[in-house]
Amino acid sequence: MITSRPEAQAEDEGDPLARLRQRFVVDDDGPIYLDGNSLGRLPAATAARLQATVERWGRDLIGAWPGWIDLPTTVGDRIGALLGAQPGEVAVSDSTTVNLYKLAVAALDARANRSVVVYDPHDFATVRYVAQGLAAQRGLTLRAAPSDPIEGLETSDVAAVVDDEVALVLLSGVNFRSGARVDLAAAAGVAHTHGALTLWDLSHAAGAVPLDLTHDGADLAVGCTYKYLNGGPGAPAWLYVRSDLQAELRQPIWGWFGQRDQFAMGEGYDPEPDVRRFLTGTPSILGLAAVDVGLDALIEVGMPALWAKTSRLVAFLAERAEVRLRPLGVSLASPTEADRRGGHLSLGHPQAWPLCRRLAQEGTVVVDYRNPNVLRLAPVALYTRYVDVWDAIEAMAEALQRGGLEGDTEPRSRVT
Amino acid sequence: MITSRPEAQAEDEGDPLARLRQRFVVDDDGPIYLDGNSLGRLPAATAARLQATVERWGRDLIGAWPGWIDLPTTVGDRIGALLGAQPGEVAVSDSTTVNLYKLAVAALDARANRSVVVYDPHDFATVRYVAQGLAAQRGLTLRAAPSDPIEGLETSDVAAVVDDEVALVLLSGVNFRSGARVDLAAAAGVAHTHGALTLWDLSHAAGAVPLDLTHDGADLAVGCTYKYLNGGPGAPAWLYVRSDLQAELRQPIWGWFGQRDQFAMGEGYDPEPDVRRFLTGTPSILGLAAVDVGLDALIEVGMPALWAKTSRLVAFLAERAEVRLRPLGVSLASPTEADRRGGHLSLGHPQAWPLCRRLAQEGTVVVDYRNPNVLRLAPVALYTRYVDVWDAIEAMAEALQRGGLEGDTEPRSRVT
Numbered sequence: 001m002i003t004s005r006p007e008a009q010a011e012d013e014g015d016p017l018a019r020l021r022q023r024f025v026v027d028d029d030g031p032i033y034l035d036g037n038s039l040g041r042l043p044a045a046t047a048a049r050l051q052a053t054v055e056r057w058g059r060d061l062i063g064a065w066p067g068w069i070d071l072p073t074t075v076g077d078r079i080g081a082l083l084g085a086q087p088g089e090v091a092v093s094d095s096t097t098v099n100l101y102k103l104a105v106a107a108l109d110a111r112a113n114r115s116v117v118v119y120d121p122h123d124f125a126t127v128r129y130v131a132q133g134l135a136a137q138r139g140l141t142l143r144a145a146p147s148d149p150i151e152g153l154e155t156s157d158v159a160a161v162v163d164d165e166v167a168l169v170l171l172s173g174v175n176f177r178s179g180a181r182v183d184l185a186a187a188a189g190v191a192h193t194h195g196a197l198t199l200w201d202l203s204h205a206a207g208a209v210p211l212d213l214t215h216d217g218a219d220l221a222v223g224c225t226y227k228y229l230n231g232g233p234g235a236p237a238w239l240y241v242r243s244d245l246q247a248e249l250r251q252p253i254w255g256w257f258g259q260r261d262q263f264a265m266g267e268g269y270d271p272e273p274d275v276r277r278f279l280t281g282t283p284s285i286l287g288l289a290a291v292d293v294g295l296d297a298l299i300e301v302g303m304p305a306l307w308a309k310t311s312r313l314v315a316f317l318a319e320r321a322e323v324r325l326r327p328l329g330v331s332l333a334s335p336t337e338a339d340r341r342g343g344h345l346s347l348g349h350p351q352a353w354p355l356c357r358r359l360a361q362e363g364t365v366v367v368d369y370r371n372p373n374v375l376r377l378a379p380v381a382l383y384t385r386y387v388d389v390w391d392a393i394e395a396m397a398e399a400l401q402r403g404g405l406e407g408d409t410e411p412r413s414r415v416t
Numbered sequence: 417m418i419t420s421r422p423e424a425q426a427e428d429e430g431d432p433l434a435r436l437r438q439r440f441v442v443d444d445d446g447p448i449y450l451d452g453n454s455l456g457r458l459p460a461a462t463a464a465r466l467q468a469t470v471e472r473w474g475r476d477l478i479g480a481w482p483g484w485i486d487l488p489t490t491v492g493d494r495i496g497a498l499l500g501a502q503p504g505e506v507a508v509s510d511s512t513t514v515n516l517y518k519l520a521v522a523a524l525d526a527r528a529n530r531s532v533v534v535y536d537p538h539d540f541a542t543v544r545y546v547a548q549g550l551a552a553q554r555g556l557t558l559r560a561a562p563s564d565p566i567e568g569l570e571t572s573d574v575a576a577v578v579d580d581e582v583a584l585v586l587l588s589g590v591n592f593r594s595g596a597r598v599d600l601a602a603a604a605g606v607a608h609t610h611g612a613l614t615l616w617d618l619s620h621a622a623g624a625v626p627l628d629l630t631h632d633g634a635d636l637a638v639g640c641t642y643k644y645l646n647g648g649p650g651a652p653a654w655l656y657v658r659s660d661l662q663a664e665l666r667q668p669i670w671g672w673f674g675q676r677d678q679f680a681m682g683e684g685y686d687p688e689p690d691v692r693r694f695l696t697g698t699p700s701i702l703g704l705a706a707v708d709v710g711l712d713a714l715i716e717v718g719m720p721a722l723w724a725k726t727s728r729l730v731a732f733l734a735e736r737a738e739v740r741l742r743p744l745g746v747s748l749a750s751p752t753e754a755d756r757r758g759g760h761l762s763l764g765h766p767q768a769w770p771l772c773r774r775l776a777q778e779g780t781v782v783v784d785y786r787n788p789n790v791l792r793l794a795p796v797a798l799y800t801r802y803v804d805v806w807d808a809i810e811a812m813a814e815a816l817q818r819g820g821l822e823g824d825t826e827p828r829s830r831v832t
Contacts, residue, residue: 042474050467051463054458060702061449062454065455097696098510098671125672129670234700236700252517254546255513263786265787267537267544268548280644281510283511286651286703348599
């Protein structure tokens with residue numbers, strides 16, 4: 001337990017990952033950034049990599065494509081190493097939303113005699129909306145698992161709603177709001193017992209918490225690259241399809257990047273036999289280049305070392321919030337048990353939005369706001385220090401003590 | 417008619433658009449680039465714009481999003497100005513393939529009592545494959561218009577296959593291979609007479625030929641930004657939905673960027689009332705920034721001036737090919753009538769692929785190859801000179817005269 005700022009500084013001095021902070025663009029005089037779960041920081045190497053990519057476009061023009069065309073799978077495999085996936089199971093393509101749609105349709109087509117999709121009513125908006133769209137189009141029933149909005153989804157919640165009518169269990173590995181982790185292996189076990197397929201959205205998990213998709217029996221997964229993977233705003237997303245499902249599953253958007261012998265442009269669509277059949281149109285090369293760079297530090301250190309630090313930082317945040325913020329009306333909006341938490345901690349307060357704005361305007365701390373009254377704080381192992389956690393909580397306490405946060409009518413909006 | 421190299425040079429000296437070439441990164445000692453219909457050249461301003469975007473990401477982090485979030489529609493409106501669309505009818509989103517899928521489903525849902533899709537069997541692979549995928553999923557019949565692979569699709573070809581069973585007429589404005597233009601207004605007239613909707617792929621038309629979607633009665637359209645719009649490899653695509661159709665049509669991929677009051681993250685999907693309902697997931701900000709820059713020169717000059725030059729360059733190419741290449745076994749693979757051609761000219765030769773490779777390897781001319789025996793040559797008004805056309809044809813004639821092109825077994829591949 002760290003109980004003073006000097007102790008936090010001492011933790012940083014002994015932190016074997018402290019050196020990684022300089023691999024990112026950080027203004028030490030700027031605000032403490034606890035919003036890497038929304039948009040990860042800029043890696044120091046990204047600008048040069050993009051510059052080189054642009055120069056290659058300008059110089060080699062169409063002749064550069066042979067060096068670009070395999071990026072969806074080569075970068076995908078690097079992401080796969082962080083997910084516990086096998087080579088050939090991950091590709092970078094489209095957005096998380098589009099990948100959710102593609103893989104959900106693939107799963108539903110593979111279970112066409114079933115009519116129920118199980119989902120978490122507290123899941124992120126896009127996950128719920130994609131499910132709603134498919135339910136409307138295909139006449140499916142959406143069945144909500146009875147999860148707790150803060151404590152998260154228990155295996156028993158999944159078991160309560162999965163039966164042999166269920167085609168697909170669609171869940172997130174880490175809840176976007178509370179940070180609650182799901183026991184993916186247990187959920188997959190329940191789904192598979194009933195013959196259902198699983199699709200995980202791992203946007204808030206990949207690069208933050210340890211994942212072992214192979215061991216956990218994952219069928220399908222997707223995630224973004226702009227949070228913990230540091231790929232930049234709106235960077236292309238990834239998708240995972242377990243290798244032994246690839247030949248069986250078909251996604252609905254038949255495009256030329258999914259076609260076997262693509263440049264023959266044959267008459268009929270004949271998809272690649274492997275993960276490339278889940279690609280669609282021409283991939284974003286700038287986006288892929290930025291994602292590739294964003295992965296470097298994560299892959300170098302590996303998820304066990306990152307999680308060892310992240311989990312300590314999150315626990316430290318929770319401790320300091322308990323000591324300093326609870327007396328000021330702040331409640332924990334993440335699971336009470338530390339081992340059920342992911343890479344961010346959520347705190348509730350009636351004036352969460354004006355507090356978020358005040359901290360940002362004063363340049364002390366950048367935290368994330370979510371309707372209606374939650375702040376999300378993500379101490380990212382790659383670039384957040386123990387002293388940042390100390391200082392951030394102190395700044396929040398000071399801002400709350402000063403008061404006057406009522407009556408802020410600024411519209412509430414923040415991009416995840 | 418230009419009959420000598422000095423005459424071509426004189427044309428360049430009198431060309432009011434000649435100054436635009438310096439707005440692009442061009443190595444005057446490099447090969448003549450006639451492949452801007454595949455990947456447009458790099459605008460000189462793109463690197464700095466991307467650098468500024470990356471710096472903003474690094475500095476403002478999540479705080480930069482308010483300045484980014486409207487880019488899909490603000491950049492979309494700038495593209496719309498080149499298409500003859502109204503403000504609010506174009507958005508930048510996803511890839512061409514994904515947009516084709518989204519808008520085709522929207523149209524088919526709006527004509528759910530009909531079961532036929534009319535398409536052009538000589539259309540680009542992705543257009544055909546998207547149609548095949550939808551036919552397979554929805555039990556639709558694909559009905560091929562009897563188009564000529566070189567002369568293109570006549571209005572009578574459309575009229576021959578459109579009847580009251582047709583839900584959607586799916587065509588490209590300029591054929592990817594032959595460069596043949598379609599009379600879009602006439603095709604729309606035929607479709608509308610029978611109550612069908614139209615969806616145009618304008619990837620090879622936008623920024624190359626004059627378009628007037630409003631006047632032509634277009635319903636839906638899509639296109640890429642990496643050809644004549646100079647957005648870079650795999651840059652995000654655009655989509656167009658006529659304003660009076662927007663409230664009626666729904667696309668199938670329900671994501672949070674299509675949601676009204678997005679950050680409220682309400683329980684049910686409630687799409688925006690306007691073109692934003694055709695957005696899906698988080699947009700690529702690097703891609704949008706590059707597209708925005710790529711449009712500058714086009715918008716500054718306007719399509720009439722660009723087309724005045726492009727059509728002259730294409731005609732000049734055809735003249736020189738007739739004089740110099742026809743005696744060497746090269747045939748015209750574009751429409752015989754000049755006013756049916758778009759922004760590129762296609763030439764057939766049994767050794768098209770080895771010729772393409774020889775020209776590239778010798779660093780004289782970069783042309784585009786398409787299976788099985790076609791070279792595509794695109795003289796782009798923004799950066800191609802009359803003297804480039806002269807020199808390119810001379811280099812091709814020289815390479816053919818030298819002979820020895822038979823027996824090249826190199827695999828054939830080239831990204832469009």
